[in-house]
Structures are given as structure tokens and as C-alpha cells.
Amino acid sequence: MDWSNLEEKMVSYRRHFHQYPEISHEEVKTREFIKRELESLGLKPFSFTGKDVVVDLKGANPGKMAAIRADMDALPVEEETGLPFASKNKGTMHACGHDGHMAILLGLVQFFKERQHELKGTIRFIFQHAEETVPGGANEIVANGGLEGVDAIFGCHLWQPLPLGTIGVRKGPVMAGADKFTIRIFGKGGHGSMPNETVDPTLIASLAIVQIHTIISRSLHPLEQAVVSIGELKSGTTYNVIPDSATLSGTVRQFSPEVSKQIHKRLDDILHGLCISYNAKYELNYTYGDSAVVNDAELYVLMKGKAADLFGEDKVIEIKPQLGSEDFSYYTNCIPGMYTFIGVGKEDVPYGHHHPKFDIDESMLVPAVKLLSGAVIDFLHKGEAS
Numbered sequence: 001m002d003w004s005n006l007e008e009k010m011v012s013y014r015r016h017f018h019q020y021p022e023i024s025h026e027e028v029k030t031r032e033f034i035k036r037e038l039e040s041l042g043l044k045p046f047s048f049t050g051k052d053v054v055v056d057l058k059g060a061n062p063g064k065m066a067a068i069r070a071d072m073d074a075l076p077v078e079e080e081t082g083l084p085f086a087s088k089n090k091g092t093m094h095a096c097g098h099d100g101h102m103a104i105l106l107g108l109v110q111f112f113k114e115r116q117h118e119l120k121g122t123i124r125f126i127f128q129h130a131e132e133t134v135p136g137g138a139n140e141i142v143a144n145g146g147l148e149g150v151d152a153i154f155g156c157h158l159w160q161p162l163p164l165g166t167i168g169v170r171k172g173p174v175m176a177g178a179d180k181f182t183i184r185i186f187g188k189g190g191h192g193s194m195p196n197e198t199v200d201p202t203l204i205a206s207l208a209i210v211q212i213h214t215i216i217s218r219s220l221h222p223l224e225q226a227v228v229s230i231g232e233l234k235s236g237t238t239y240n241v242i243p244d245s246a247t248l249s250g251t252v253r254q255f256s257p258e259v260s261k262q263i264h265k266r267l268d269d270i271l272h273g274l275c276i277s278y279n280a281k282y283e284l285n286y287t288y289g290d291s292a293v294v295n296d297a298e299l300y301v302l303m304k305g306k307a308a309d310l311f312g313e314d315k316v317i318e319i320k321p322q323l324g325s326e327d328f329s330y331y332t333n334c335i336p337g338m339y340t341f342i343g344v345g346k347e348d349v350p351y352g353h354h355h356p357k358f359d360i361d362e363s364m365l366v367p368a369v370k371l372l373s374g375a376v377i378d379f380l381h382k383g384e385a386s
């Protein structure tokens with residue numbers, strides 16, 4: 001493999017994607033660019049949803065099918081990096097590294113294309129739309145049969161919290177599930193001077209917030225991990241009027257559907273109790289979002305081994321579960337999957353994912369291709385004498 005040639009190509013892909021970012025569900029030009037690149041390699045891309053781009057590469061010998069996925073969407077962020085290849089689409093930016101993910105996947109396609117004659121099994125390359133939104137693209141791809149016949153799936157994220165050159169792995173739950181809730185509390189409005197004539201929804205909302213914060217500390221098993229955060233409280237319009245209603249909304253991060261259900265139930269119990277005691281009514285809308293990304297135990301061993309072989313054991317980091325969410329969970333809910341973190345963090349660059357000054361380190365594109373291709377080959381050729 002001519003790695004420096006491939007690196008040059010991947011850097012130019014990445015910079016192209018970076019210049020022309022498109023937000024979730026609107027990745028039109030991105031999709032067309034990828035399709036053209038794949039066709040220029042003599043491949044026949046297709047799509048499960050009309051928004052994704054997929055290509056299958058069949059090896060010379062029959063075997064299992066492995067999928068590798070990259071996400072294509074950017075964020076509604078105004079870029080402030082000042083890079084020469086900064087976004088030309090105002091108010092939109094690849095501020096999460098998905099530009100790099102697409103470049104890596106195109107690099108992998110080219111890597112495997114050169115090895116098609118010695119490859120066993122099939123590789124499906126999935127360029128997925130809309131990772132950043134709920135509902136996202138993974139769900140749609142799975143619902144349209146995108147995983148039929150696929151035995152395992154691999155994905156990675158260029159990851160700023162990890163030092164440059166390291167690889168983050170973890171077995172089991174690795175990224176959180178994310179739910180969302182909205183609460184409306186209905187009281188009885190009136191004059192601020194006569195609270196006895198009213199049912200004050202602001203007070204009930206305040207008490208609800210305090211009690212909701214006991215769910216994690218007093219209801220959840222101490223060894224379970226979850227977050228409940230209230231990000232929004234809206235009530236009233238002026239200083240001397242008690243309003244009719246108040247609205248709260250928040251997010252829940254968890255690593256199992258049971259915890260989700262338990263938190264949902266506790267929210268309902270708390271609101272029910274409070275509203276009875278203060279003579280108010282409530283409405284709770286709880287939306288179960290992406291579930292947790294769970295890494296398969298065998299694929300984890302395979303990936304960790306490959307990372308240690310390639311980069312040395314000291315570069316492999318056992319990471320803690322990340323509280324961010326990822327719709328890669330729709331794949332790992334169906335088939336064994338492995339989601340790996342590629343360290344791109346630099347001490348002198350403190351800007352994290354989704355920040356207007358976020359930037360990836362392009363020197364990790366080639367290592368990512370080496371790692372994923374090695375793991376996929378190991379998976380497809382497993383059981384063979386080497």
C-alpha cells in the first residue's frame with residue numbers, strides 16, 4: 001500500500017468535506033461527491049434510504065460480511081478556526097470530525113479495493129446521514145434492511161478528549177443512551193399579592209427540580225450510571241403575576257433501557273405526588289431516544305489486540321463510558337459491533353467537539369485506516385490458519 005499517496009488523498013477529501021459541510025438530512029452534495037468517488041473506483045454505490053450511500057465490496061473468496069460505518073453530517077455552528085479550508089457554508093461546520101470519518105471510510109474503500117483478490121467475505125461501507133439528530137440516519141438504514149446479511153459492524157470517532165496517537169477501547173456499554181423529557185405544570189394564575197388565591201406553577205416546578213435531582217442519588221442503584229439534567233425552565237412573564245403554567249425540559253443519559261424506564265417512572269411519581277399535594281395538574285412527555293452503544297466482547301478483544309500490535313500497548317487506553325450519545329446503537333442493538341475512539345487531542349488545542357474552533361489532527365487518518373482494516377480482516381479471516 002502506498003500510504004503517503006493514500007494519506008494525501010484522504011487529506012484532500014477531508015478538506016473538501018470540511019469546506020462544504022451540510023447539516024443532518026441535507027447531505028446532498030456530500031452524498032454526490034462520495035458517489036462519484038466510489039464510481040470512479042469502478043464500484044456501484046447504492047442507498048437504503050435515499051440519503052445514505054452504501055457500497056459492497058465482495059472478496060475473491062466467499063465468507064462473512066462486515067460493515068464499516070462513517071457519518072456524514074455537520075452541525076449548525078459558525079466556524080471560527082480561520083483554517084484555509086474553513087467552511088464555505090455559512091452557519092454550518094464540520095465541528096465533530098465527521099469530515100475525517102468520511103475521508104477514513106473512502107480511504108478504507110481504496111485500501112480494500114486493492115486487496116479484493118485476496119479478500120475473504122464481503123465488506124459493506126456505509127456512509128450514513130444524520131447522526132447528530134433524533135431520529136437519526138442509523139435507525140432509517142436499519143429499518144430499510146441495511147444490516148441484512150451483515151455479521152458485524154465497525155465504527156470509529158476521531159476523539160479530542162483522548163491524546164493524539166492513542167486508541168480508546170471499551171467492552172460493553174461505551175456511549176450513553178439519550179432520552180428527552182418535557183414537563184408542563186398547570187396551576188392557577190393570579191395576582192402576586194394574593195398567592196392564596198392561586199396554584200403557583202413556578203413553585204411546584206422548583207420543588208419538582210429539587211426532587212428530580214434525588215432520582216440518581218436515591219432511586220437508582222448506586223452501581224448504575226445515569227445523568228438527569230434539566231436544561232429549561234419557563235414560567236411567567238412579569239414580576240407581579242403568578243402564571244397559569246410552567247414548562248421544564250431535560251435530558252437523561254443512561255446505559256440500559258431498564259434505567260430509562262425507571263427514571264421515566266420516578267419522574268411521573270414525583271410529579272404525581274407534588275401535583276396532588278398542591279392541587280395542580282401536569283403533563284409529562286418522555287421520549288426514549290438512542291439507546292446505549294454496546295461493544296461486543298469478542299470484537300473488543302480483536303480491536304484491542306490489533307491496536308496494540310499496530311501502535312504498542314501503551315497507546316491503547318481503556319476508556320470510561322462516554323455520556324454523549326451515538327446512533328451507532330441502532331446497529332449494535334441488532335448485530336455485534338465495535339465502536340472505537342481515535343485520539344486526536346492536543347494539549348495546546350483545548351477546543352472540544354462541537355466547538356466553533358474544533359479541528360481534527362489529520363495525522364490520525366492513516367492510523368485509523370490501518371486499525372479498522374486490520375480489525376476487519378481479522379474478523380473476516382478468523383478461524384483461518386495464518
Ligand code: NI
Binds near residue numbers: 096157
Ligand atoms: Ni460525532
